[in-house]
Amino acid sequence: MTERSVLADGFVVWEERPADATFEVALGGGHKVKAYAYGDGSEVVFLLNGGPGLPCNYLRAPHLPIVEAGYRVVVHDQLGTGASDHPDDPSLWTLERYVEEVEAVLDALDLERVHFLGHSWGGWCGIEYALTYPHRIASMVLADTAADIPHLLQEIERLRAALGSETVAMMQRFEAMGNHAHPAYKAAVDLLDFRHIRRLPERPKPVADSRAGFNLPIYMAVQGPNEYHYTGSIRDWNRIDQLHRFTWPTLVIQGQHDVLTPACGMHMLNALPNGEIRIFQNSSHSPFYEEPRAYRRALLDFLDRQRV
Amino acid sequence: MWREIEPEKTHEVPIDGGFKVVAYEFGSGDETVFCLNGGPGLACDYLREAHSCLIDHGYRVVAFDQLGTGKADHPTDTALWTIGRYVEETEQVRQALNLGKVHLLGHSWGGWLGIEYALTYPQALKTLILEDTVGDMPHLISELERLRAALGPETVAMMQRHEAEGTLEHPEYQAAVTILNYRHVCRLDEWPAPVKRSLDSWNMGPYGTMQGPNEFLYTGNLKDWNRIPRMHKITVPALITTGQHDELTPACALKMKLALPDAELHCFPNSSHMPFYEEPHAYYPVLLDFLNRHKGR
Numbered sequence: 001m002t003e004r005s006v007l008a009d010g011f012v013v014w015e016e017r018p019a020d021a022t023f024e025v026a027l028g029g030g031h032k033v034k035a036y037a038y039g040d041g042s043e044v045v046f047l048l049n050g051g052p053g054l055p056c057n058y059l060r061a062p063h064l065p066i067v068e069a070g071y072r073v074v075v076h077d078q079l080g081t082g083a084s085d086h087p088d089d090p091s092l093w094t095l096e097r098y099v100e101e102v103e104a105v106l107d108a109l110d111l112e113r114v115h116f117l118g119h120s121w122g123g124w125c126g127i128e129y130a131l132t133y134p135h136r137i138a139s140m141v142l143a144d145t146a147a148d149i150p151h152l153l154q155e156i157e158r159l160r161a162a163l164g165s166e167t168v169a170m171m172q173r174f175e176a177m178g179n180h181a182h183p184a185y186k187a188a189v190d191l192l193d194f195r196h197i198r199r200l201p202e203r204p205k206p207v208a209d210s211r212a213g214f215n216l217p218i219y220m221a222v223q224g225p226n227e228y229h230y231t232g233s234i235r236d237w238n239r240i241d242q243l244h245r246f247t248w249p250t251l252v253i254q255g256q257h258d259v260l261t262p263a264c265g266m267h268m269l270n271a272l273p274n275g276e277i278r279i280f281q282n283s284s285h286s287p288f289y290e291e292p293r294a295y296r297r298a299l300l301d302f303l304d305r306q307r308v
Numbered sequence: 309m310w311r312e313i314e315p316e317k318t319h320e321v322p323i324d325g326g327f328k329v330v331a332y333e334f335g336s337g338d339e340t341v342f343c344l345n346g347g348p349g350l351a352c353d354y355l356r357e358a359h360s361c362l363i364d365h366g367y368r369v370v371a372f373d374q375l376g377t378g379k380a381d382h383p384t385d386t387a388l389w390t391i392g393r394y395v396e397e398t399e400q401v402r403q404a405l406n407l408g409k410v411h412l413l414g415h416s417w418g419g420w421l422g423i424e425y426a427l428t429y430p431q432a433l434k435t436l437i438l439e440d441t442v443g444d445m446p447h448l449i450s451e452l453e454r455l456r457a458a459l460g461p462e463t464v465a466m467m468q469r470h471e472a473e474g475t476l477e478h479p480e481y482q483a484a485v486t487i488l489n490y491r492h493v494c495r496l497d498e499w500p501a502p503v504k505r506s507l508d509s510w511n512m513g514p515y516g517t518m519q520g521p522n523e524f525l526y527t528g529n530l531k532d533w534n535r536i537p538r539m540h541k542i543t544v545p546a547l548i549t550t551g552q553h554d555e556l557t558p559a560c561a562l563k564m565k566l567a568l569p570d571a572e573l574h575c576f577p578n579s580s581h582m583p584f585y586e587e588p589h590a591y592y593p594v595l596l597d598f599l600n601r602h603k604g605r
Contacts, residue, residue, distance in 0.1 A: 164458045167487060182497060187486035191463060194480040
């Protein structure tokens, strides 16, 4: 079954359809993850979605249309999400294990070199992967992500502050009490989500599908209770001083209103020996839904220049 | 301190138009505190339960479900939702229960109604207690702009966009209203059961017709209402109470005090719109002190 969102002139914003090939990939520890491949050819775009804890639907759907431009698209449901195994073992939710999981997928599918697109958490994991397995990287797209979480947290303070000092004090009080479910606190998070995650009146269906499968304990262990409060293991992570090792072409993408802000993007750009950046003026964290045409054009322009 | 008390008597009161409202009576004696609750469109629970405890101090307490709320009839004719008709309804309840001269306590919308009632039936009052209310709606609306602005210019622009497009149910807009409600309507993390009961049965008919879609947007038939120029005619002793964080702000309260010939004003520093629940230990002594000084008038 195929589902699509098509604009009046025929532009396909997103598409969901059965994969041309699916793979069950065995990981160490006896767990399995499910990978999906679309199209064929030697130019592989490997997608790694954000969360952590989200099934891949939201990132896969707006990228399937690039199959028509001649790319093979490969993506997988990360462990604990979607059609992959859902073990209930908190010790699995580490950046290092997810890096090994990505390597297991690329190895199992025999993908020697890929154009690696990581979105949000998929960017953090992608950066860590590329530093560990650089020989697999042909080029990289770091979309709506950051390489320096302490810097990101300063930026997030700025976004929170725009809600006014009394709102920030209220948020800090509930965070201190560990009460992230109070309606006033959730209301502040909702306001920020509509401003800095997705500036759209409604969630597109693939986003809603990913959200419906959100494995929150993974998110909580690595990141925190929401996009504006980091309590998880990633909160001190910083790879800026390693980005000089990224010798391959890297495209940095950010929305002007992105929760992972343009300053986070610039911070990475300044450290990358072979980087370029695109900021989407009317987007936040999801330019592929918020400005789909401009995003697609920028992505394909970059990828077409990287063809080997 | 407030507690939930069973009414001693419940009265069905016929009013104009063939409708009935339901009044609740607690205690006995000559000193009657007659409560007019806010909304409009709210059952009286939240104000009744906050004041029935005055019987412990020798007062008779009466509250009623206004037309369209609680156990009163629920007609749907929007022509009924005018402050003038509610004034007559209030007078019919007072007459039917034979209350004589009362200490009239109006909260929020009940304060607007109380002011209008005091101007229409001045002989029915011993005192007037105006809680968390205003005499000048255009001034209030300018004050609400200030409260909204504290959420930041981008939030205000978003709210104005949804208000212009009529998409007030959008979760983004509702989120802004929720933050303001916990800041300026009731600052308790957990709202008391009587407040929840009143809110859960809110009749949006009278509210939308007279006030507006939420506490921070006035579009109804009261939006231009202003009784400040006539309040000098209210000569009975008046107590005005407000919260420092009240959506109906201390500046609104001060404006009434300056217009009334015999008024005193008390502002509760840690309260917003419901000091009787937010700061009960501070609230009841202020109210009882005023009532005790004006017994037997």
